[in-house]
Amino acid sequence: MSFCLQCHQLRNSRKQLVFDVSKDESTVSITVVGASGDLAKKKIFPALFALYYEGCLPKHFTIFGYARSKMTDAELRNMVSKTLACRIDKRENCGEKIDQFLKRCFYHSGQYDSQENFAELDKKLKEHEGGRVSNRLFYLSIPPNIFIDAVKCTSSSASSGIGWTRVIVEKPFGRDSDSSAALTKALKQYLEEDQIFRIDHYLGKELVENLSVLRFSNLIFEPLWSRQYIRNVQLIFSEDFGTEGRGGYFDNYGILRDIMQNHLLQILALFAMETPVSLDAEDIRNEKVKVLRSMRPLQLEDVVVGQYKSHTKGGVTYPAYIDDNTVPKGSLTPTFAAAALFIDNARWDGVPFLMKAGKALHKKRAEIRVQFRHVPGNLYNQNFETDLDQATNELIIRVQPDEAIDLKINNKVPGLGMRLDHSNLNLHYAARYSKEIPDAYERLLLDAIEGERRLFIRSDELDAAWALFTPVLKELEEKNIIPEYYPYGSRGPVGAHYLAARYNVRWGDLGI
Numbered sequence: 449m450s451f452c453l454q455c456h457q458l459r460n461s462r463k464q465l466v467f468d469v470s471k472d473e474s475t476v477s478i479t480v481v482g483a484s485g486d487l488a489k490k491k492i493f494p495a496l497f498a499l500y501y502e503g504c505l506p507k508h509f510t511i512f513g514y515a516r517s518k519m520t521d522a523e524l525r526n527m528v529s530k531t532l533a534c535r536i537d538k539r540e541n542c543g544e545k546i547d548q549f550l551k552r553c554f555y556h557s558g559q560y561d562s563q564e565n566f567a568e569l570d571k572k573l574k575e576h577e578g579g580r581v582s583n584r585l586f587y588l589s590i591p592p593n594i595f596i597d598a599v600k601c602t603s604s605s606a607s608s609g610i611g612w613t614r615v616i617v618e619k620p621f622g623r624d625s626d627s628s629a630a631l632t633k634a635l636k637q638y639l640e641e642d643q644i645f646r647i648d649h650y651l652g653k654e655l656v657e658n659l660s661v662l663r664f665s666n667l668i669f670e671p672l673w674s675r676q677y678i679r680n681v682q683l684i685f686s687e688d689f690g691t692e693g694r695g696g697y698f699d700n701y702g703i704l705r706d707i708m709q710n711h712l713l714q715i716l717a718l719f720a721m722e723t724p725v726s727l728d729a730e731d732i733r734n735e736k737v738k739v740l741r742s743m744r745p746l747q748l749e750d751v752v753v754g755q756y757k758s759h760t761k762g763g764v765t766y767p768a769y770i771d772d773n774t775v776p777k778g779s780l781t782p783t784f785a786a787a788a789l790f791i792d793n794a795r796w797d798g799v800p801f802l803m804k805a806g807k808a809l810h811k812k813r814a815e816i817r818v819q820f821r822h823v824p825g826n827l828y829n830q831n832f833e834t835d836l837d838q839a840t841n842e843l844i845i846r847v848q849p850d851e852a853i854d855l856k857i858n859n860k861v862p863g864l865g866m867r868l869d870h871s872n873l874n875l876h877y878a879a880r881y882s883k884e885i886p887d888a889y890e891r892l893l894l895d896a897i898e899g900e901r902r903l904f905i906r907s908d909e910l911d912a913a914w915a916l917f918t919p920v921l922k923e924l925e926e927k928n929i930i931p932e933y934y935p936y937g938s939r940g941p942v943g944a945h946y947l948a949a950r951y952n953v954r955w956g957d958l959g960i
C-alpha cells in the first residue's frame with residue numbers, strides 16, 4: 449500500500465491525473481513489440497517492473513511481449529526474471545514483487561506484418577481485459593524498417609475498441625528530413641498525432657527534467673540566461689565503450705544522428721527556449737519548436753568528426769570501430785563529433801552552443817556546461833593565480849553519472865593575504881536524496897500511460913531538428929569526409945579543441 453501512496457503523491461504533483469491507481473476499473477494492456485530484443489530486456493521490462501513496484505501501474509494491467517521468436521509465457525517470464533535479478537535486487541521485498549509482476553506478463557509470437565497474428569494478440573488481450581474498458585499501449589521496440597508494418601497491424605487488428613490506443617515509437621525517426629517526413633506521413637496513415645509517442649529517453653532523465661525547474665523557479669538563473677551574461681554553452685556526451693554489438697545499426701546512422709540530432713539537441717532546445725505560457729505539453733513544445741527554428745543549420749566548417757581506432761593499454765587491446773564484424777570494411781561513419789551551433793534570436797545571438805559526443809572515450813558522462821562572461825572591471829583580476837579565463841563562473845549540470853549541479857564561484861582563500869580561489873557550490877543528488885533516481889524509461893512509460901506528452905517529440909519538432917542537421921549530414925557523406933582517428937579510451941580527436949578555440953571556447957571537461 450505504501451507504494452501506491454508514493455505513486456499517488458507522484459501523480460498528484462503532476463498536472464494531469466488520468467486514473468486513480470486503486471479505484472480505476474478500466475484496464476491498461478501494454479504490449480512490448482520486439483520483446484525478445486536488447487532494449488526490451490535492458491530497459492523496458494525493468495522500467496515496467498519498477499513502476500509496478502512503486503505502485504504506479506493501474507489496478508488492472510497486463511503486459512504482453514510480442515516478437516517472432518518462439519517463446520512460451522514461462523520462457524518470457526524467465527527472460528524477464530533474469531534481467532530483473534541482475535538490475536533491481538536492492539529493493540525491499542523485491543523477490544515477492546517480481547513474482548507478482550511476472551504473473552501479469554504474457555507472450556505472443558507473431559510476425560510484425562501479419563494482421564492475422566495481431567488479431568490473435570487482440571483476442572488474447574480481450575481475454576485478459578475481461579470486458580472492461582481497455583486502454584492499450586504498444587511499445588515498438590523493433591528496428592525502424594519494420595515500424596510501419598507493425599503500426600499498420602496494430603491499428604487495424606489490435607487497437608482498443610472503447611479506450612485509448614497509444615504507440616511509443618523508438619528512435620531513429622528517419623535518417624534525414626525526407627525519410628523522417630516519410631515516416632511521419634506513414635505513421636499518420638494509421639494513427640492520429642496524439643496517439644504517437646516519439647521517445648527520446650534523454651528527456652526522461654532527472655537532470656534534464658530539472659533544467660526547466662532550475663531556470664524558471666530560481667530568480668538567480670533566468671535573468672542571466674542570455675547572450676548578455678553567457679559566453680558559451682557546452683553539451684557533452686561521452687561513453688567509455690564502443691558500439692559493441694550494435695555496429696550494424698550504428699553504421700547506418702553515426703554519432704550525429706544517434707546522439708546529437710536528438711538527445712543533445714533536445715537538451716539544447718529546453719535550455720534555450722523562451723518561457724512557455726504554461727507547463728502544458730503543447731506550450732512547452734511550441735517554445736521548443738520556435739527556438740529550433742531560430743537556429744542556423746549546422747555548417748560543415750563547424751563540425752569535426754572522428755572514429756575510434758584500436759588501442760592497447762595495460763596489456764589489453766581495445767578494438768577499433770571497424771573491427772566490429774557488423775561494420776562494413778572501410779566505413780567512414782563518425783563515432784565522435786564536435787559541432788558549433790548558433791541561435792539567431794535576440795536572446796542568444798552570437799553565443800556558441802558547442803556539442804561534443806563520442807563513443808569509446810575515456811569516460812562515461814553527459815553534462816551541460818554554461819560558461820559565463822568575465823566580470824567587467826573585476827577589482828580582483830590581479831589576485832587570481834590562474835588565468836582569468838578559468839576565473840569565470842561556470843554552471844555544470846551533470847546529467848549522468850552521479851547526477852549533480854555545480855556552480856563554480858570565486859572566493860577568497862582564508863588567511864591574511866588576498867588570494868582568490870575557485871570553489872563549487874554543489875548539489876550532489878546521491879548525498880542530498882536517499883531515494884534512487886528513476887530510470888528515464890520509467891518516467892516516460894508512466895507519462896505515456898497517463899497521456900502526458902510533454903516529454904515526447906511532436907512531428908514539427910522533429911522536422912525542425914532534421915532541418916538543422918540534414919544538409920551537413922549529406923555533405924559529410926557526399927564528400928566522403930575522412931574522420932580523425934582517435935585511440936579507444938582517449939579524449940577524442942584534437943580537432944574538437946581547434947573547433948572550440950575558433951570560438952574562443954575551452955571545453956570545460958578538459959581537466960576532469
Ligand SMILES: NC(=O)C1=CN([C@@H]2O[C@H](COP(=O)(O)OP(=O)(O)OC[C@H]3O[C@@H](n4cnc5c(N)ncnc54)[C@H](OP(=O)(O)O)[C@@H]3O)[C@@H](O)[C@H]2O)C=CC1
Nearest residue numbers: 482484485486487488515516517589590591592618619620
Ligand atoms: N538497444 C538500445 O540500447 C537502444 C535501442 N533503440 C531503438 O529501439 C529499437 C529496438 O532496439 P533493440 O532492442 O536494440 O533492437 P534489436 O535489434 O534487439 O531488435 C528487437 C527485436 O526485433 C526483431 N528484429 C530484429 N531485427 C529484425 C529484422 N531485420 N526484421 C524483423 N524483426 C527483427 C527481433 O525479434 P524477433 O526476431 O524475435 O522478432 C529483435 O529481438 C530500435 O528502433 C533501436 O534503434 C533506441 C535507443 C537505445
Ligand SMILES: O=C1O[C@H](COP(=O)(O)O)[C@@H](O)[C@H](O)[C@H]1O
Nearest residue numbers: 619649687706707711814848888
Ligand atoms: O539512444 C542511445 O542512447 C544510448 C545512451 O543512453 P544512456 O541513457 O545510456 O546514456 C547510446 O548508447 C546509444 O548509442 C543511443 O542509440
